[in-house]
Amino acid sequence: MxxxxxxxxxxxxxxxxxxxxxxxxxxxxxxxxxxxxxxxxxxxxxxxxxxxxxxxxxxxxxxxxxxxxxxxxxxxxxxxxxxxxxxxxxxxxxxxxxxxxxxxxxxxxxxxxxxxxxxxxxxxxxxxxxxxxxxxxxxxxxxxxxxxxLKSEYEIACISAANRIARRGHACLHECFVAGESEFAMHLAYLQATRQTDDELPYPTIIALDDKAAVLHYQHKRRDLRNGKVLLADCGASVRGYAADVTRTWTSKAAPPLFVELLQAMERVQQELCAAARSDVPFYDLHYQAHEKIATLLIETQLLRDVSCDEAIAGGLSKIFFPHGLGHLLGLQTHDVGGERLPCPYAKPLLPVFANMRFKGKLAVDEVITIEPGIYFIPMLLDQQRDNPRLNHPLIDTLRPCGGIRIEDNLHIKEDTAVNLTRLD
Ligand SMILES: [Mn+2]
Incomplete structure (x- = not known):
């Protein structure tokens, strides 16, 4: 057509x-x-x-x-x-x-x-x-x-095209990171690779090396720091006003093995969550599943100790490491409208720690959403827990210089599946 x-x-x-x-x-x-x-x-x-x-x-x-x-x-x-x-x-x-x-x-x-x-x-x-x-x-x-x-075929095509552009930009960022470039140089390279000006971007690029990956909306572009251990890049593209919102995290050889292990696990977790997205699934259930997977990972790696998965979630311990929502609607606005639907029955109880989630309804055919789980080492949140023995602070402290991990794709919701627009061939 x-x-x-x-x-x-x-x-x-x-x-x-x-x-x-x-x-x-x-x-x-x-x-x-x-x-x-x-x-x-x-x-x-x-x-x-x-x-x-x-x-x-x-x-x-x-x-x-x-x-x-x-x-x-x-x-x-x-x-x-x-x-x-x-x-x-x-x-x-x-x-x-x-x-x-x-x-x-x-x-x-x-x-x-x-x-x-x-x-x-x-x-x-x-x-x-x-x-x-x-x-x-x-x-x-x-x-x-x-x-x-609910997106039309035209809108899906625009978001899909924006994702192709963003993917080109992220591939370039990876090369720049391997070459040891600064945040500033990577920002310019991203604009060049995606052929966009700053004003054309759907949101300012987030290009964070090392500890700054813990800043959810990190806005600076450091010119001096090079050869990072970790790169977290949350950078989009826009086509006819429609946004792509994509995040990738990379590590270099200098990253600690435990952080590399966390990143590999999070790549898997993110793909599992993408595979679970489809119409009629309450978004809260996916958010809860993300916390189950992340809490399990934190316990397995002994970053959390003497606590069960359910306790870690209900007690807000997993939220210290993953303090934002699993995703949002995407369209003409990066945080798109239309998510304020009535809450629906959930597979798990609606916990008070998740009461501030914006998007509590069921997914519907032709919505486009982001799936963006993360694990961060945010000094402000960790410092508040200094006296909490369930946090393995000596081990956590070794990962603070790595900042954090976020992996984000854009999904077109269908009847019994979802098309990952970010990873389309
Ligand atoms: Mn997003």
Whole structure:
């Protein structure tokens, strides 16, 4: 199937679901504003622009000021921004593969059009918006979010393409790590290999050597430190606004054997968890399974002692080493919307230590999720446990300089399996 055909199918589905949403929420029309560039406080410098995700759901344009108007199941109208600006290049390129699905209009006519109907507005507020228009009504937004959580073939193709790009970048990072490069040099090499600028990335690269691998969202790029023992790289790519979110951990010959053993075990654990993902599985059950596997590993390696697996989980000991969720929905946002579904019955009790998990529902066909288990040696969390005899501190301390491990793939959920988009050939 051609790209144009797959995109057309995507829009046909959106038209249908949006018509139903508008009817259910009693609106005639939905106006989605791409947004305008924002500036830093007390500065005239623009922050890198990202269109309203609801806009990107319909239209791959990445420039500011456009508005999409959807009325029932009619052909949507794209009102292009047309205030010429000679400071930037805001030329709009209408690629027929997507533009053929819209009627193109001038923003001059937008306000008059908005006045004519009972319209819901999604996007940042603007001063010229007619008074009667409902701004970002919550019930409508959550219906739109629910649609966004289930990906069309077009969206899967975008996420899949983003994963291919990220994989190329990670292969390059591995080579740089083996060559002893710095975090800074690896960051530049990643941009080069993926042919992306920083602003095009779905999230800033996390390129952490050694102890900094314990910082979950490590943001620096050290220029001096070379020849690391461990590299944790969490770096993505984006295609038409859709994200890949991929993490790999590598060790060099200088890494302690116990850490290498943990990494090999975690590679296995991560693949087992990926193999267990499919529709109708409560995500909490996968999260719990991750803790069972990680607690077992911590006990086998004697990092934890005098404690059973269940006690280690319920007592929050495994959470010291794996303090984040197993994964999240992925799409136009790296932490995508639509996961706020009702909790469902679980195979294991919902423990108080996991009460802050965001995504508690069942997996559904055509969701894309990340599976990203980890083991970290986070000084702040370990120091709080100095007097806890169940933590083998002398052994743990030998691994603190290694930071941690995270392995993350992106999975397309199907009926009774999941397709690993990060490891597709
Ligand atoms: Mn992630």
């Amino acid at each position: 051609t790209e144009a055909h797959v995109f057309q199918q995507h829009i046909t589905r959106l038209r249908k679901t949006t018509a139903a949403t508008l009817e259910a929420e009693n609106y005639d029309a939905l106006a989605i504003y791409a947004g305008t560039a924002q500036q830093y406080f007390a500065d005239d410098r623009d922050i890198a622009f990202k269109p309203t995700p609801h806009f990107s759901h319909w239209c791959p344009l990445r420039t500011t000021g456009h508005t999409l108007l959807v009325r029932g199941d009619e052909r949507p109208v794209l009102f292009l921004r047309d205030q010429p600006n000679y400071w930037i290049d805001d030329e709009v390129v209408l690629d027929p593969f997507w533009a053929d699905n819209f009627t193109i209009a001038s923003s001059d006519d937008l306000v008059a059009t908005l006045r004519k109907s009972h319209t819901a507005w999604i996007g940042p507020e603007v001063e010229w918006l007619p008074q009667h228009i409902d701004r970002n009504p919550e019930p409508l937004r959550s219906r739109l979010d629910a649609v966004r959580s």
